[in-house]
Amino acid sequence: MAASLLLPSPFFNNCGISKGCLHHIQSGYFHKGLTFFSGCLPKKNSSIFMVPVRAFALCCYASRTFASVGSLDTDVAGRESHVSNSNNFQTSVTSFQHSSDKLDGMKDFERELQELFDEVKMMIMMGNQNDAIDLLQANYEAVKERMNAGVRGIEEAATIDIIALGYMAIGDVKFVNALLDMLNEVVDSLKDDEPLLDSVLVHMGSMYSTLGKFEKSMSAYRRAIGNMEHIYGKNSVFLITPILGMAKVLGSIGRTSKAVEFYHRAISLLESSRGAESEDLVIPLFGVGSLLLKEGKPVEAESPFLRIFNIYKKLYGENDGRVGLAMCSLAHVKCAVGDANEAISLYRKALQVITTSNYMALDDSIMEKMRIDLAELLHAVGRGKEGRELLEQCLMITEKYKGKEDPSSATHLINLATSHSRSKNYVEAERLLRTSLEIMGRTVGPDDQSITFPMLHLAVTLYHLKRDEEAEQLALEALHIREKAFGKDSLPVAEALDCLVSIQTRLKKDDEELLEQLTRVLSIQEREFGPEGEEVMITLKKVVFYLDKLGRKNEIFPLQKRLSALGMKFKQRIQH
Numbered sequence: 001m002a003a004s005l006l007l008p009s010p011f012f013n014n015c016g017i018s019k020g021c022l023h024h025i026q027s028g029y030f031h032k033g034l035t036f037f038s039g040c041l042p043k044k045n046s047s048i049f050m051v052p053v054r055a056f057a058l059c060c061y062a063s064r065t066f067a068s069v070g071s072l073d074t075d076v077a078g079r080e081s082h083v084s085n086s087n088n089f090q091t092s093v094t095s096f097q098h099s100s101d102k103l104d105g106m107k108d109f110e111r112e113l114q115e116l117f118d119e120v121k122m123m124i125m126m127g128n129q130n131d132a133i134d135l136l137q138a139n140y141e142a143v144k145e146r147m148n149a150g151v152r153g154i155e156e157a158a159t160i161d162i163i164a165l166g167y168m169a170i171g172d173v174k175f176v177n178a179l180l181d182m183l184n185e186v187v188d189s190l191k192d193d194e195p196l197l198d199s200v201l202v203h204m205g206s207m208y209s210t211l212g213k214f215e216k217s218m219s220a221y222r223r224a225i226g227n228m229e230h231i232y233g234k235n236s237v238f239l240i241t242p243i244l245g246m247a248k249v250l251g252s253i254g255r256t257s258k259a260v261e262f263y264h265r266a267i268s269l270l271e272s273s274r275g276a277e278s279e280d281l282v283i284p285l286f287g288v289g290s291l292l293l294k295e296g297k298p299v300e301a302e303s304p305f306l307r308i309f310n311i312y313k314k315l316y317g318e319n320d321g322r323v324g325l326a327m328c329s330l331a332h333v334k335c336a337v338g339d340a341n342e343a344i345s346l347y348r349k350a351l352q353v354i355t356t357s358n359y360m361a362l363d364d365s366i367m368e369k370m371r372i373d374l375a376e377l378l379h380a381v382g383r384g385k386e387g388r389e390l391l392e393q394c395l396m397i398t399e400k401y402k403g404k405e406d407p408s409s410a411t412h413l414i415n416l417a418t419s420h421s422r423s424k425n426y427v428e429a430e431r432l433l434r435t436s437l438e439i440m441g442r443t444v445g446p447d448d449q450s451i452t453f454p455m456l457h458l459a460v461t462l463y464h465l466k467r468d469e470e471a472e473q474l475a476l477e478a479l480h481i482r483e484k485a486f487g488k489d490s491l492p493v494a495e496a497l498d499c500l501v502s503i504q505t506r507l508k509k510d511d512e513e514l515l516e517q518l519t520r521v522l523s524i525q526e527r528e529f530g531p532e533g534e535e536v537m538i539t540l541k542k543v544v545f546y547l548d549k550l551g552r553k554n555e556i557f558p559l560q561k562r563l564s565a566l567g568m569k570f571k572q573r574i575q576h
């Protein structure tokens with residue numbers, strides 16, 4: 001008889017959960033241009049805009065719920081599945097349903113698994129996290145008791161699987177690791193033809209991938225694929241989910257060629273079962289395009305992204321929001337091949353289509369990122385005024401929907417200040433940055449490390465306004481906050497030191513002290529970027545300058561040789 005699950009009583013109340021985030025800041029000063037960023041976290045590289053894709057139903061009891069709650073998982077499909085209402089894959093017969101035909105006695109258990117997961121999912125979505133934990137813990141104690149009594153079958157494995165998925169949604173990574181260890185013991189002892197096993201293996205692969213345990217993830221996916229091939233054949237559509245999971249993991253560990261192979265296998269299976277213009281093809285096509293773009297092969301990446309665009313255009317018409325998002329991916333490709341004008345045109349069309357179709361709210365984070373990326377591109381091609389208009393639009397939308405005191409307003413103020421700084425309008429940049437600092441001081445507090453980003457921006461702006469003493473005080477304050485938050489040998493500290501040295505150089509501070517600070521920066525950069533990083537080369541030049549100034553000629557020669565070698569290597573990389 002299948003094991004019973006503990007379901008919640010109807011009197012559980014929902015309560016809100018407060019959310020917080022830490023922002024690890026990494027940015028350069030003076031020696032490199034500043035980049036616009038979205039949210040409260042500056043990022044050096046923009047990520048590709050996601051096209052709307054629906055999640056493939058995992059072949060089991062928790063298939064669709066895991067994919068949607070699964071923003072707990074970092075899966076592309078899972079995170080963007082909410083933007084598509086269609087779900088053709090849900091009409092497919094899954095391996096879970098096949099196993100149900102074999103063991104009718106499992107049907108009640110299967111239903112209870114689904115009900116348990118749905119209930120946990122609902123509690124988490126409603127902010128009732130404590131009750132979700134109580135429910136999961138009650139089921140954990142029950143299954144643990146059965147296992148201690150020597151019962152270790154597929155029911156126990158499936159129950160632990162659901163509990164692990166629940167804790168993954170909550171974010172208790174430590175306990176998820178323990179549950180997966182526990183689950184592994186049971187799964188290793190099960191025969192390959194056990195009902196529900198393939199579903200459990202697919203979930204294990206996804207959870208291990210999210211936790212960064214890629215070898216274990218691949219092992220789980222590999223066994224699931226092998227089992228399904230044996231039962232359904234190598235051309236079965238049931239293979240899609242584990243194949244896509246394997247492709248994602250391979251891409252994550254840099255095995256791009258192999259990952260592309262798996263994506264193409266998924267594409268072939270879908271084309272043969274769904275047709276060459278099926279919307280289901282979007283997920284693997286997006287995976288292939290993203291990997292090729294990441295590998296610096298934009299010409300090859302254009303084909304899958306263009307195919308996605310055409311699929312959506314044919315299915316929904318050229319004025320549908322999904323078509324707009326697909327345009328964004330094509331815009332990234334055009335940027336990568338150097339066709340900035342076409343990229344700008346695609347971005348503008350995409351924003352217009354998404355806005356007029358009411359496909360997304362104006363304050364949606366994806367829409368915001370599109371505006372910011374377009375603004376940065378416009379600045380890069382010398383159209384700063386147009387770019388600034390988009391940044392002002394971002395600020396107005398945020399203030400309207402979230403209020404002027406929201407931390408994201410500070411983000412847009414910093415972006416606008418950056419734009420004005422590029423136009424050498426430092427007075428306006430100072431005003432915007434001070435407003436940003438005031439907002440962050442009230443929302444995150446004066447000692448939170450995230451406040452150091454606008455603080456250092458303001459220090460740079462004051463430096464350009466020749467107000468060096470004020471700039472130095474801000475840089476020192478930012479340095480102390482970062483040392484406390486990240487440790488004295490961290491990259492954020494090196495960046496603050498680099499800013500401080502530039503200011504103190506003009507203040508004619510002691511050369512020995514400045515050299516000591518630069519040596520500290522160099523040590524951190526060598527560890528973080530490697531001995532041949534561009535940042536290392538720039539700092540080495542500064543070190544050589546101060547050694548020469550201090551008359552320490554005997555220390556200069558080996559550094560100059562190193563600089564010469566680095567210069568040649570960096571030039572070759574650029575040419576390549």
